[in-house]
Amino acid sequence: MGRASTQALQSGPRARTMKERRTMTDRSAVGAPFVDLPAGRMRGGTEGGVAVFKGVPYAAPPVGELRWRPAQPHAGWTGVREAVEFGPSAPQPFIEGGDPVLGGHGFPPFDDDCLTLNVWTPAADDARRPVMVWIHGGGFVSGSGSLPYYSGETFARDGDIVVVTLNYRLGPLGYLYLGPGHGEPEPGNFWLTDQLAALRWVHENIAHFGGDPDNVTVAGQSGGALSTAALAGHPAAQGLVHRIILQSPPFGLALPDPAGCAERTDMFLKAVGVSDVEALRQVPWQRLVGATMALFGPCARWGYWPTPFLPVIDGITLSRHPVETLLCDGAADMDVMIGWTRDEANFHFALPGAGYESATRRQVLDRIADTFGDGAPEVYAAYERTRPGSRPVDVLMDLVSDELFRVPALQLAEGRAEMGRPVWAYQFDFATPAHQGRLGAAHCLELPFVFGNFDNWSGAPFLEGVESGVRQGLARSMHQAWISFVRDGRPDHPGLPQWPPYEAGSRSTMRFDSVVSAMDDLAGHSRLLHLGASR
Template sequence: FHGVPFSRAPVGDNRWTKPEKPTALPYAEGDYYDATHARAGCPQLCELPSPQYVCPDQVSINAEIDEDCLHLAVYLPSRLTKVTIMVFFYGGAFTAGANGVLLYDARFIAEKGDVVVVVPNYRVGPFGFFYQDTGDTDAVLGNFGIWDQIKALEWVQENIQSFGGNKKSVTLFGQSAGAQSIAVHMVNNYSEPLFHGAILESNPFGITYKNKTEAQDIADKFAKHMGCRDEATTAVDALACMKSKTMEETLAALRNFSIVNQINPNSLTQVFEPWAPVLDEDLLNEHPYYTFLKGNNHDKPMIMGFAKDEGMFFILQIFPEKSETLKTRGRTLSSRGECIKVINYKINRLYILYCGKLRNSECDNRNPMDDLVTDYLFTCPSRRVMNADASSNNVWWYMFNQTWSFPEFWENYTKCYDLVCHSAELPYLFDVDKLTDLSFTDEEQVLANNIIKYWSNFAKSGNPNQMSRD
């Protein structure tokens, strides 16, 4: 079932407000709702590699973008009696992604895993993570993309039994920004009763989030960029002006808004996710990383893991080409000192460990940066979270280490052809070779089947190595 609405459309005056339950299905004609095709993805400027697989505004996918985007897809197995539920949240750095793209077609997870899979859209970019404090106590401040996810989980609790699902057995799984979203659900009280287990794939715990002051500053600058804010304009009037802009006008302004230049230099990792959850003192009082370390997260079983070369995907966004000096966008990694300048990290042990062998030579100096970013954003914080949580909950850990036989999947990131980069497990998890021009080897098909088995086992039993709780 595609295009099932779980919220009223966040358009017009409803832009930048919390999602609300729709009054009724929007029947086009007759007494039925057409759920045979995907609806639009949420507004975005999707600049991910291989957009034909992951971007909703690609003609080849037959999915558009529109503010009326809060729909979900439901994939069913052949058995329809109290089936375990798995809810997937897509990644995309909180700036891109949609449930109608080829990569996230979950039919084979449902079929092979004998689970119901729900894939909701949620708002991204400034439509999902714009933060505005107007001074009106009734106004919603931000984190709309996360509120969308919560509303989708509430829909599951209210409606999934009509699809044969068991609302008392709901597992969240997501990758990258989707995994970060799940970490938010693991630490806030609004989400706690809505799910029972979590699978976090490639969660960059090391990326920091903006506090309210930082987020408000970005919002004011974006409003000014859109021609809606000056020294004489109130926050309420600025917000009304921004809501009057069309989706196309807002995206055009976003394209020309250099948000990266607005990032706090002491929070350099935010360059990878300039629009992201805000520490709003409602959903989030602190970064989930610290909540986990304190043991204040929800008591639920969890799988965590990452790919071997996670960092390269991020390094390539800054340094797409190999060069002896790597002079790209005004940055240089030609020496150990410049390496430290770029990462803004002046600890001597890291200096020696990661950058000690860099010279002006023919070697690709992006490789040690891959190691550093992988460790700093993924490996080290994830291991600390896992060790802290394992004292009171069941936690499983994995590292994905399979290179692709179809490297053209990330057509714009050739450096990843021989590595195991960010998102490397997704084609196997969704078994996408049957829906695309990709082709798995026999060994890769076994791997795909095993990932689906482990994930669905965990959803059913709380243990990836056990099929049921019986």
């Protein structure tokens, strides 16, 4: 990550105070949409022909004594609450000048009073439209449901659906484990309690916005896809989720148990300069974010995806790896769409400055040996054959893409196919010309095509040089497929080649590129290399 802006961490350019945002009167809002909720009356605005309600609180502010506590109900408000500006994003590192791939993961203002959501709807009526809840990614330390990237306007307008995006606690405020070993009786995974609270809010309130609480699709990308899987199989979410979309889920991450979190928690407390939880509750969030930045180096391992925080299998809020829940219990019968980008790992490893351009064959062989032991030379050769002229860094990127994203997704698809459960699989193959083509079809690149809102991505470097005609054609195919899945659980639509479900015989996978086509066993090389020829 780049250098964090100290000024942004301290305050951020806030046009109004939180109190002013919540009580201001928009005198130009003649005909603005209103909703009457159990919590109080609310006035929204309109954008692109759809109604939008921003900064809607779905839980109590997790501040003071509620810091590192499970999400609590919001007390509501009196009078008319203005819902025309986004709430602040969760505290997170801010990269001054943006990053060379997305351009930015989250932008000020930041505040630990961040548990708000946003709703886009064709009309706040009683039409009971399908609902899509979007959960952003960001390596568990960054991101925001308030980013223009994730505006629900296109989905609401093009698909006649209601879209919800949300902010939830990130980094140490959401993922730091402070269990009994650190004097704290509460369980972990505060991010998960936030997301569960948001789903309950949707179930109880979305009908007021024209949505159907009995037809809710939860979709997420990267860390947000792991969240989606955790929610789908969670006992507290039964009846709140009806189908899911998993975009680049990092199911290859080994999630720690409480004992496995102890060293990292101690490291964080040392970086902050406190020794107990009560003292930590008094620390301004800016110092917590600064300590997060200090953890990236010590927590990094060569050839692995970098993140200082992970969900914890605490046995209370999360009893097993989220991917396992999709093969059993209530989640087994859900409609599932899952996919990955062809070159996931290029996002972190491909660009100069990432530290991998000069990787040697010996280094990569040692990294492969972590997984394949003495078989590392044969695996290296197998990757070389799939990419003639490849360098050691290319083999490394293909390995990490497989281990963290593609192969675990294939394992899920294989498992559900064996059970006769519905699953639709895709691979995003479109390579961007940005950065002299080094990124390929990198992690996150499918997002602007899924949302179909390229104007909102004008500052994203990874779209530079993409030809507009190809871009729009591929976006139409993907955007409409997502709409179709949200509406009825199948991604097929008239503008798309037939997309059969992933089954044991065919392993049909939709390939999204300048030419879209369904292919049998598209990721067969990865599947055979990692899962064995018997699968």
